[in-house]
Amino acid sequence: MKHIFVALTFLAIFGACTACSAQSSTADTTRSADTAAKKTRQFIKRNVKSDSAFLIRLPAALGEGYSWQLIDSSFSGYVTFEKEDSKNQVKSQAGSSSIQVFHFRAVKPGTTTIRFIYGRPFQKPFPKDAPRRIYKIVIS
Numbered sequence: 001m002k003h004i005f006v007a008l009t010f011l012a013i014f015g016a017c018t019a020c021s022a023q024s025s026t027a028d029t030t031r032s033a034d035t036a037a038k039k040t041r042q043f044i045k046r047n048v049k050s051d052s053a054f055l056i057r058l059p060a061a062l063g064e065g066y067s068w069q070l071i072d073s074s075f076s077g078y079v080t081f082e083k084e085d086s087k088n089q090v091k092s093q094a095g096s097s098s099i100q101v102f103h104f105r106a107v108k109p110g111t112t113t114i115r116f117i118y119g120r121p122f123q124k125p126f127p128k129d130a131p132r133r134i135y136k137i138v139i140s
Contacts, residue, residue, distance in 0.1 A: 042131070043134045043136065044136070045136045046135055046138070047140065048137060048138070048140075049139070050106050051105070051106065054104055055104070056102045056104065056135060057100070057101050058116065058118075059089075059099055060086070060097070060099070061097055063098070065120045066119060066120055068102075068118050069118075069119070069121055070114070070115070070116060071116065075113060075114045075137065077112065078106065078107060078108055078112040078139055079137055079139070080107055081102070081103075082105055083103045084100060084103070086098045086100050086101065087099045104137075109139050110139055111139070112139075113134060114135040115133075116135075117131070117132050118131040118133075
């Protein structure tokens with residue numbers, strides 16, 4: 001039973017990697033990306049206080065060249081991007097999955113959106129079906 005699960009997981013990952021390598025046009029509207037993310041439940045709401053730091057953690061296969069990228073900086077009126085770092089989930093394993101940690105600071109009350117796309121930054125343009133995460137940040 002465990003072998004079947006491992007095989008199915010491998011096939012799912014291989015299919016996702018194959019889809020990620022497909023080329024697409026550079027025209028990619030934010031509205032359609034937001035709609036696609038909402039349909040796949042990747043639209044996340046976060047409440048934070050003004051002048052406070054907050055983190056967004058996203059799983060990534062950094063050892064294979066995949067990472068999360070900020071799509072735009074439209075959030076910069078309400079939130080500042082401070083830094084990005086990563087942590088391995090399992091120590092001492094080559095190719096093990098990692099967590100990308102994005103550090104932000106809320107600077108004034110309001111609502112903004114932070115958009116991420118997942119892929120290999122050296123293989124652009126990103127495919128239209130590349131995984132996305134969209135965070136609606138509500139600052140009080």
